[in-house]
Amino acid sequence: MRRTNLGLLLQLLRDHGARSRSTIATESGLPKATVSSLIGELVERGLVREGEADRSKGVGRPGQTVGLDGTTICALGLEIDADYIGVLALDLQGTEIHRGRVALDIRGLSAETALGTVANVIRDGLAAVEAHGVRAVGICLATPGVVDAGKGTVVFAPNIGWRDVPVRAWLRERLGPGVPEVEVDNDARLATVAEHAQLASQGVTDLLLLTGEAGVAGGVITNGKLLRGHAGLAGEIGHAALGPSDEPCPCGRKGCWETMVGLGALLRRVADADDPVRDASRDVEERMAEVMRRAQDGDARTLGALDDIALSLAHGVSVLADILNPQVIALGGYFAYFGDYFVPAVEERLGSRKMLASFPQTEVTRSRLGFSAAAFGAAQFALDAVFQDPTLIEVPAAH
Numbered sequence: 001m002r003r004t005n006l007g008l009l010l011q012l013l014r015d016h017g018a019r020s021r022s023t024i025a026t027e028s029g030l031p032k033a034t035v036s037s038l039i040g041e042l043v044e045r046g047l048v049r050e051g052e053a054d055r056s057k058g059v060g061r062p063g064q065t066v067g068l069d070g071t072t073i074c075a076l077g078l079e080i081d082a083d084y085i086g087v088l089a090l091d092l093q094g095t096e097i098h099r100g101r102v103a104l105d106i107r108g109l110s111a112e113t114a115l116g117t118v119a120n121v122i123r124d125g126l127a128a129v130e131a132h133g134v135r136a137v138g139i140c141l142a143t144p145g146v147v148d149a150g151k152g153t154v155v156f157a158p159n160i161g162w163r164d165v166p167v168r169a170w171l172r173e174r175l176g177p178g179v180p181e182v183e184v185d186n187d188a189r190l191a192t193v194a195e196h197a198q199l200a201s202q203g204v205t206d207l208l209l210l211t212g213e214a215g216v217a218g219g220v221i222t223n224g225k226l227l228r229g230h231a232g233l234a235g236e237i238g239h240a241a242l243g244p245s246d247e248p249c250p251c252g253r254k255g256c257w258e259t260m261v262g263l264g265a266l267l268r269r270v271a272d273a274d275d276p277v278r279d280a281s282r283d284v285e286e287r288m289a290e291v292m293r294r295a296q297d298g299d300a301r302t303l304g305a306l307d308d309i310a311l312s313l314a315h316g317v318s319v320l321a322d323i324l325n326p327q328v329i330a331l332g333g334y335f336a337y338f339g340d341y342f343v344p345a346v347e348e349r350l351g352s353r354k355m356l357a358s359f360p361q362t363e364v365t366r367s368r369l370g371f372s373a374a375a376f377g378a379a380q381f382a383l384d385a386v387f388q389d390p391t392l393i394e395v396p397a398a399h
């Protein structure tokens, strides 16, 4: 009970900002004495600190506010994609304190070798935050494909060629004792929750996020909740046959949407195999910047490819919009990067449906998190464990 209430107060301070103990008592419905005792414990654990005097009441003696601290603890979020491993650390307040990305052609490696690199990225990340005097209390890895989060296993991820890979167990073995257990979850799901967290304060309750990476998935938030589906497979729309294509897909089928609008499709269309933008050992954003330069210089091949993809993307999105009726459609990954080309095409396609003109319209935006969305979501997921159970953070030994 006490543990739950500690979590409740910590979440309240995260969601609504610093406030006085008496305000917290009113808002939480807990007795003032209980609130004082709980806040005292959160202060001891380094999660909350005394803040400014609260003068919002205007009269009488101002109360002292308390607010989130947690600047000495953080969580690491990682993302493994076909082209890179990304890492990002967030402290308890959600402030980014470390970020990195290693370009790597995962498809050319065994899962064991790739996870060896993931372990190195984790070690480097832990060293980087420790250098700032910050301790990592949780780690989460976002991977493409079907993930059994309970077991920490990637069941099937065709884009990186993984089948039944026991990610959590292998990383535990490589990292050894003293490193937090690595949680594993699907990248699109984590990216969607992170994107929604950015938009929730604006009253967005129905969101469709399209991840534009090697794989294309659709993360769906409906009425504020993540859509998971019966077997947790909801949103795997990259493998839906959404257009006239018979291109073979790594999943074994033909004509998947991903083969028309995925990052691989863009790169194949804009450049020959020996072009540096197709060199998977180079950073993905550097390669996108080069494609963008060519587009801005008016290169016909690049512009033709972007136009074709914009049409296929707009077609698929309009089908999804008819099924889901989202309030906001966010284009993520490389779709966000080329938002100037893609957003108008999608808007035009959605706007052409005149029968719906009198209903509230769907807004099309670029993801604010871009290529970092999944790593960001993973870090938030790992932090969330602390908000659920603040006693995970020990009281420091007296000195």
Ligand SMILES: [Zn+2]
Pocket: 238, 239, 249, 250, 251, 252, 253, 256, 258
């Ligand atoms: Zn497929």
